[in-house]
Structures are given as C-alpha cells and as structure tokens.
Amino acid sequence: MKQLLNRRNFLKGGLAATASAAVLKNKKTEAHSFEGYPDGMGVLVDLTRCVGCRSCEAACNKEQGLPEPAKPFDDFSVFDEMHHGQKRRTDETAYTIVNRYDVPEIDHPLFRKIQCNHCEEPACLTSCFVNAYTKTPEGAVIYNPKVCVGCRTCMIACPFYIPTFKYSSAFKPRIMKCIFCYDTRLKDGKPPACVEACPQEALTFGKRTDVLKMGKQRIQQKAGKYVDHIYGEHEVGGTAWMYISDVPFDKVGFDTHVPKEPILNSVKEFLGIVPMVLTIWPGLFVGFHLLATRKDKVKEMKEAEDRNNNDEKEGQA
C-alpha cells in the first residue's frame, strides 16, 4: 500500500521516461553536475539540545508575516495533535513546526524541528519547469510567485514534503515554504529568525562547511552521546540544514530511505540538453493525467482491501 501511495516515485518514473527518450535522441549527454555553492550557509540542528519551547515557530510566524496561529505558541498541547494519523506538518500558515517524539529507550521526550532543508540540489527546483525556484549562493532555496503556474510538481518532487500550496486564489498560485529568511536576513548575512530565537542554540547557523565540521566534532568529542551520522550531509545530495541526534533518525520521524544522491538527477541532465518546454510538457501532462486517474484506482483498491478485511473479520467471527 505504501508503494502504491508514493506519488513522487510515480511521477518521477514518468519524467524519467520522457527524459531517457530525449537522452536517446541526443545520443551522448554530459551530466553537468552542480556541486553547490562552497560558501553557502547552513544550520546544524542538534536534537539533543531542543527542548520543544516553540520559540522558533513563534519567531518564524512573525518574521514571515504568517497568519495568527490557532493556538498560542506557548501552548504545548499541539504536540499531541494528530492530523490524518500524522504529526503536525508545515503548511501555508507555518513554515516550521516542532514535533514531539516519545522514544521508549529515552526517559525524556525528544523534539524535532521541521522546515525546508534547503537542499544543495533541490528536487523542487529541478522539477519546476518554469524555473520558479532558485538556489542562491547564500544557500537558500527561494521561490518566485510571479512565474509559478501552480502546477504543484515541486510539492510532489520534494523528498521532505515541504512546499505547500495556498488555495486562497485560483489565479494567483502561491507555493508557501521556508525561505531561510532570505529577503529579510540571509542575503544581508544575518541568521534566520528561528535560529536567533532558539534559547538552547539547538540551531547553529554558519557556513555549511563550518557547521558540518561542528557536527562532526560534537559526535567525536562526546563519545557515545550521538548517533554517528549527520542527516543531510549526503542525503538527497546534501542539504543546508543538517541534523545530529542521540537516537536513530527513524525514531524521530526522519525518512532514512531517501537516496544519498540528488533526486531527479536524470531529469536534470535532461533539462540541460533540451529546450525543456517543448519536451517536458507532454510528459508532465501525461503524468498529471495518470496521477488523476490513479487516484481513482487507489480509491478502488483501498475499497477492495477494506472489503477483504471485512470479509476476513466476518470469516473469523
């Protein structure tokens, strides 16, 4: 069932098929590999330091002029909220969310902050066919609403389910996501609002290469405290926001199955060699069509499964 519901893989398959067709036509292609910006900034998130105070959420809300929250930011009942069986997620009203995890082996709860990870080679960017996304030399992945056509491919492409869509107007599509406080802070060399607000310095801002070094040093110096892994050093080709933890990452909600190379690598190669509008649109629309029809199929299958389950239950009774 999980496989079935993985929209991204599905679309990726569609895109890759179009891509490989084009590659065949053009015979030999050279993969222009983008190494990221060497001086790009990053943030090291140390899960062992976070106390779930939600100061970061409050700071982001004000910095980004987001709507009033449903509950105050010092209300900790939000940690118990479940939405469709899932913990809270970022949406068009909150670019960052802190969730609580109760790990049986640990005698205190753990907290994890979610926001855009500002990938070195962002899938949202490579998948966007009107180039609404930019990875800036400072490290931020920003978005230009003026060119966005509202196709939402980026939402499907992002391995961390970050971009969300603002439904307020059908004519003015707008993707909402954390922008690393680019306009108001990062571009002037200032730390993001959430980082500045964090009392525990659970968020350490600096050059990506420097904060990576800090992460490695913390893991090495506090022997046995941390899991020997920096999430985001290599995941999806590297991210500007990286994480260290004292429990395995899958216990605190991280997807540990994301590839260690950029998502949609094949699509990017393809984008480099063909005028994309001509070639990618048909592929995309086929993808959309399939997506639309597949939804029904999924529903059908789910119903069938439910029926089966019911049959089984009845059988047992």
Place this chain on the structure above:
Amino acid sequence: MRTRKKIVRTAFALAIGTVFIVPSQTWCMDASDAPESVTIDTMSDLYGPVEFDHLMHSEYASCQECHHQTTGEIVVDPNCGRCHHSHDENDIVSCSECHEADRFNKTYLKTLENPELYHFDKPGLKGAFHLNCVRCHEITSGPTGCQECHTMTEAGEKRFNTGSYAPAKGTASSGHEH
C-alpha cells in the same frame, strides 16, 4: 636583587590574599568571592531581566560546573583537561566575556574561519546559559519551563500570541515542563 623582588612580591600578594580572598590551599576562588546576585538582562526584549541568585546556586554546584577552569578549580570534562590543567584562576570569569551575545553575526562568524581556532563551536551567551541551566535543572528538578524563570513582557505575549494577544479560541498554558 631579582629574587628579593620576587619574594617581596609574593609576600605582598599573599597579604592581599589573606585580606581579600578567603585563604585556601590553592589560588582558587570560592563562592564568597562572587557576587550574591547577578542581573541577566543582556538579551531579548521578549522576557524581562532575570535576577540570578548566584549565592544560592553556588550552594548547589561547584564553581567549575558553570565556570569551567576559570575560577581555578580543575575541570571535570577530560576533554577540557587535555589543555586546562592549571590551578590558576583567570582574569576572565564572567560568562559574557567569553560567550558572544550576538553569536551569529557576520563578524563573529568570520573569526571561525581561522584554522588555528580551537574553540570554534563555542555556544553564544544565550546558548551557554540555557544549555547549562536547563541540563542541571533537569537533573536537580529545578524549574525548566520558560516562564518559571522568565517573566514574559508584552512584546513576548505578542510574539507568542499568548496572554492578551492569544487567539480567540486558544488555550494558554504557563511554561513548559518535561
């Protein structure tokens, strides 16, 4: 001549020591050298100043648990002990003289590029306080909720959408414990 000067100087220092510093085996400070109370108001306008009862805390913890090697006690962390093994107290003892209040400003970040810098991951002032306070408060069942130590200002209520700025249907809880 030289040695004589030295002797005089040592005697003088000892004399001062007996007057101003409680005599002890080593040249090490103790709680009575320290202020009884410290007002911490260097940061954020979201919470009012904190009156830190230094005397009370010095009864709970030894100096080095907060001040590292600077008060002349031997550090416990073996990693620090690799370099800091002297018993001498330092000229600099207060937190804010080593821990940068504006930890992420451009100029400070630039200093981290120096390849010779050993302490390149030193927490800023706010981080140093909270990391140390909260960690110990968790062990000793001291206060850990934000508002158990800090009084929120109006600016804070605005920032957190709480108190008089709470959303219409919101529920507020005071401080956070875990």
